Amino acid sequence: MELTEQEIFRRNAAEEIRKLGIDPYPAAQYEVNANAADILANFEREKGDYQDISIAGRIMGRRIMGNASFAEIQDQTGRIQLYIKRDEICPGDDKTIYNTLFKKLLDIGDIIGVKGYVFITNTGTISVHVTSLTLLCKSLRPLPVVKIDSEGKAHDVVSDPELRYRQRYVDLIVNPQVKNVFKQRAQIISSMRNFFNERGYLEVETPILQSIPGGATAKPFITHHNALDIPLYMRIANELYLKRLIVGGFDAVYEFAKDFRNEGMDRTHNPEFTQMEIYVAYKDYEWMMQMTEELLEKIAIDLYGTSIVPCGDHTLDFKRPFQRIGILDAIKEHTGDDVANMDEDELRKVCQKHNIHVEASMGKGKLIDELFSAKCEKHYVQPTFIMDYPVEMSPLTKKHRSKPGLVERFELMVNGKELANAYSELNDPVEQRLRFEEQMKLAARGDDEAMTIDNDFLRALEYGMPPCSGIGIGIDRLAMLMTNNASIQDVLFFPQMRPETF
RNA sequence: GACUCCGUAGCUCAGCUGGUAGAGCAAAAGACUCUUAAUCUUUGGGUCGUGAGUUCGAUCCUCACCGGGGUCACCA
Known part of the structure; x- marks a missing residue:
């Protein structure tokens, strides 16, 4: 299978990550003590809680502004914004984690774990101020990106049924509902x-x-x-x-x-x-x-x-x-025909009268079933x-x-x-x-x-x-x-x- | 199984009464320390589902096939 340009870039990025001495698929567990929905529902600035959290999820969007960035990660419960500052995740002289790993080698779709504290941005978004970032899984395929605008309208929604059903994992990632x-x-x-x-x-x-x-x-x-x-x-x-x-x-x-x-x-x-x-x-x-x-x-x-x-x-x-109704009463009500005492031949005639497809193999029961399915069923909402x-x-x-x-x-x-x-x-x-x-x-x-x-x-x-x-x-x-x-x-x-x- | 619609870049979609293709997002390079559909500059990316036919020439027309949706048939 021929790789696309973006797939090659991502495979190369995984190699670059290895060269930095970082395993793009680390074995060790990553301890998580918070989730997006809980933080968004319960964080209050005055309480001073959520100050030492650890959360993991998939990167769903990034907005890089030089030496500070916002990103969004999605965990099982929802999405939350991250605020990542170069000098905070790289306090020393070595800025590799920010400049190279985060800015160059990570992509939408990668799974990361972060530690930090919850705060509210100047524009009022509850976010996680990241103090350390760990790559947990490098994604090698570009994920469809669905964006929600300020009016809450979704753009480029993945709606192709074939993609949604065959690759349900993608559907689940990008269509939260x-x-x-x-x-x-x-x-x-x-x-x-x-x-x-x-x-x-x-x-x-x-x-x-x-x-x-x-x-x-x-x-x-x-x-x-x-x-x-x-x-x-x-x-x-x-x-x-x-x-x-x-x-x-x-x-x-x-x-x-x-x-x-x-x-x-x-x-x-x-x-x-x-x-x-x-x-x-x-x-x-x-x-x-x-x-x-x-x-x-x-x-x-x-x-x-x-x-x-x-x-x-x-x-x-x-x-x-x-509601309760007898099937023969239902047929009488919706066709006007009282089939209660009919034999097979009479029933077949009634079915034909109502343009219902009948076959020689159909017995009395089957004919009544056909009559009900065709004429009555739809009325019972x-x-x-x-x-x-x-x-x-x-x-x-x-x-x-x-x-x-x-x-x-x-x-x-x-x-x-x-x-x-x-x-x-x-x-x-x-x-x-x-x-x-x-x-x-x-x-x-x-x-x-x-x-x-x-x-x-x-x-x-x-x-x-x-x-x-x-x-x-x-x-x-x-x-x-x-x-x-x-x-x-x-x-x-x-x-x-x-x-x-x- | 029958009819019908659809299949164009990783994703969402445009396009052409037939002259081999465009956008946004995503991606790459660069700028930017509170963004939130981030922004700005530059760039790459497509055997237009597959195969055949008609034609000087097909992504476009015809046929077949593959895959999907819908309707019907079958089916509790």
Whole structure:
């Protein structure tokens, strides 16, 4: 790879630094006792504190005025200005550290540590008056420089999505608000974990490599285990394993699970994504709706201090309780068609009437799902539970206690997108076997996402699983909602991309 | 997968009804001991995504390919 002019200059500078007897990549730890955000928030001139600080960060800008300079360094918490005076960092006759190292050989992007004291400049900027400077890492690539003018307007913002996603490290350095999105994501997960742990639920880990990919209807990634010489699948869900644990006697288990689905990618789908699934014994989907309301309200309040969350052109309110509507009622409301008692042929006609693409392999459940996705989904902006799905599209769900042909299932729709999926779990092993067999028939018709029968799971159910309710919540989509990002790529550090050629 | 838009210096972008390119920042050299988009002087840096075609001549027109965005399809 040909080096650019600036890369050559920086490599040469690293050599020059070595010639001065300074290691551009020193091994020793650098003790830090302060950070930018804390200093900017808490420094008061009168208090006389922050007078012996040590801080480290990346050089983000320099303004050299002969024998005194200002620079800005950025640490994990933010940026702070440094004031560097030649005769203070070089008190003796040897001015090399200032004249040669700082002025000539350091660049924007280098990581340095400084010691000194905090003061306020004549123009009122809280700054660190540097008394000693240590190079901690020489940067060999020029960093994009984003400047903020006096009106707070950013110039030359790095916005090219390809650069931002492929080189997330650069994005994080130059776009400080990006870091905040990921802090919020971590906070959301932490809120959920606290919520569950306070209730005594057990966090567990279950297999990612599975010989039968179950628990969802989706196309899996296939891999191969050499020693066993068998195909293995990357999990599409962990549902069947968590239910095995309920059989085993845990009353509530949850997992933040990376799932993998070999399907199309767009702004709401990444091939690998995170889903939180939880199963609680002796509960039903009514209970689960209440728990979900409590959980989401808490997440919003932990994050924003209120249940109200900005989201694109809307404002979402996660205040309990959420709206509830049956899926067939939703379809009736938005299409005018009452599909409750229709057979497959009639349903297909209704779909065609609404210009919905149908295929021969689609069964009744799938057709209803299509109808809902195309005509209803987008209308549910505020958190809404869509309830009581047809049995055909829910092979793991218990039949509705009072509504024939339906199951006790809900999906939570927010901002026109599915955020969660939950049900009263089917625990009748004979019924479950029949449902799997129905799925096998769909597979025979050409549905390459239909479930395959999992005999070990059925064996577990035969030992007896207490009635329970489970839910899966899409963590990436939740993060999108809660951080007001329209693209999944903005809430994943490293969204999937075609491999780069170097 | 289909359609569509985009790809020019390290970064952000201009440009040309077709005559092989400009700016700001960044960089290099110099000046400057309170700057803050620091300023001032000087300078370097590009096979205009890749390949082919049309043309006397292509960064610009055509086609293919590569990469990305958007819409749709697929997909909980």
